[in-house]
Amino acid sequence: MTQAVQLKPESPILSINNIEVVYDDVIQVLRGVSIDVPQGEIVTLLGPNGAGKSTTLKAISGLLKTENGEVSRGDIHFMGERIDTQNASDVVRSGLFQVMEGRRIIEDMSVIENLKLGAYTRHDGQVNQDIEMVFNYFPRLKERTGLAGYLSGGEQQMLAIGRALMARPKMICLDEPSMGLSPLLVKEVFGIIEKINREQGITMLLVEQNANYALKAANYGYIMESGKIVLDGSKAQLLNNEDVKEFYLGGGNETRKSFKNLKSYKRRKRWL
Ligand SMILES: Nc1ncnc2c1ncn2[C@@H]1O[C@H](COP(=O)(O)OP(=O)(O)OP(=O)(O)O)[C@@H](O)[C@H]1O
Numbered sequence: 204m205t206q207a208v209q210l211k212p213e214s215p216i217l218s219i220n221n222i223e224v225v226y227d228d229v230i231q232v233l234r235g236v237s238i239d240v241p242q243g244e245i246v247t248l249l250g251p252n253g254a255g256k257s258t259t260l261k262a263i264s265g266l267l268k269t270e271n272g273e274v275s276r277g278d279i280h281f282m283g284e285r286i287d288t289q290n291a292s293d294v295v296r297s298g299l300f301q302v303m304e305g306r307r308i309i310e311d312m313s314v315i316e317n318l319k320l321g322a323y324t325r326h327d328g329q330v331n332q333d334i335e336m337v338f339n340y341f342p343r344l345k346e347r348t349g350l351a352g353y354l355s356g357g358e359q360q361m362l363a364i365g366r367a368l369m370a371r372p373k374m375i376c377l378d379e380p381s382m383g384l385s386p387l388l389v390k391e392v393f394g395i396i397e398k399i400n401r402e403q404g405i406t407m408l409l410v411e412q413n414a415n416y417a418l419k420a421a422n423y424g425y426i427m428e429s430g431k432i433v434l435d436g437s438k439a440q441l442l443n444n445e446d447v448k449e450f451y452l453g454g455g456n457e458t459r460k461s462f463k464n465l466k467s468y469k470r471r472k473r474w475l
Pocket residue numbers: 226227230232250251252253254255256257258259270271272304412
């Protein structure tokens with residue numbers, strides 16, 4: 204790994220520039236995706252099932268290779284360094300950690316052992332101190348002394364986020380942290396994500412289907428459909444956008460139309 208270069212104040216900490224992603228050499232999933240995440244902010248990536256959100260995070264984290272996928276065009280920079288050509292462990296070492304969909308904790312290890320795994324890239328002797336820091340954010344994890352497999356879904360999500368904190372990252376990408384959680388727990392987990400961002404200054408990219416919570420937590424949002432960004436804007440712009448309200452914030456059961464079918468929707472030039 205090379206030394207990270209100093210960022211200009213106005214440069215985003217993460218910059219995805221016009222990437223395409225292909226699985227198995229033929230299945231094109233992302234079609235020219237560009238996303239900027241400013242340092243210290245929470246940015247959310249929203250979109251329906253199959254849009255390509257997890258693929259975007261895997262491209263960032265160097266995890267496509269394990270699924271026979273690759274970034275076939277464009278580039279991704281983190282802290283001024285190109286990362287789409289790096290492997291997953293180098294990306295973690297550069298300070299970018301991903302909490303994957305489905306949590307992926309180690310079920311037959313204890314909470315503390317799982318947390319220590321998150322610190323595998325560190326050799327600074329402050330691991331125990333950081334375990335206490337994680338327990339401060341997630342006090343109920345401290346009470347769970349058995350195997351992680353016996354934790355509830357919400358507790359496993361907390362453990363997955365705690366494990367990310369153990370790497371002392373500059374940025375965390377979270378893939379659907381609200382998945383499978385009760386409304387009360389979703390609120391709690393999002394509250395903690397905001398608190399971590401505020402107190403630790405950790406930049407977050409939050410992939411979500413739960414647009415209500417994600418947009419409230421975020422400074423800026425992108426909406427992805429069928430492998431393309433169809434809309435982006437500040438929290439206020441998106442919360443007040445009529446189409447976003449109808450399709451993402453309504454919470455109704457009506458079959459959701461696509462932005463592509465809307466007359467009012469004009470794709471912005473920069474995405475063409
Ligand atoms: N390893 C893979 N090989 C081939 N196709 C894949 C692979 N992973 C994902 N895809 C396809 O890529 C598309 C995008 O998938 P992705 O998981 O990125 O979507 P998503 O937006 O995260 O959806 P969800 O909200 O359901 O998690 C889907 O059509 C999916 O079938």
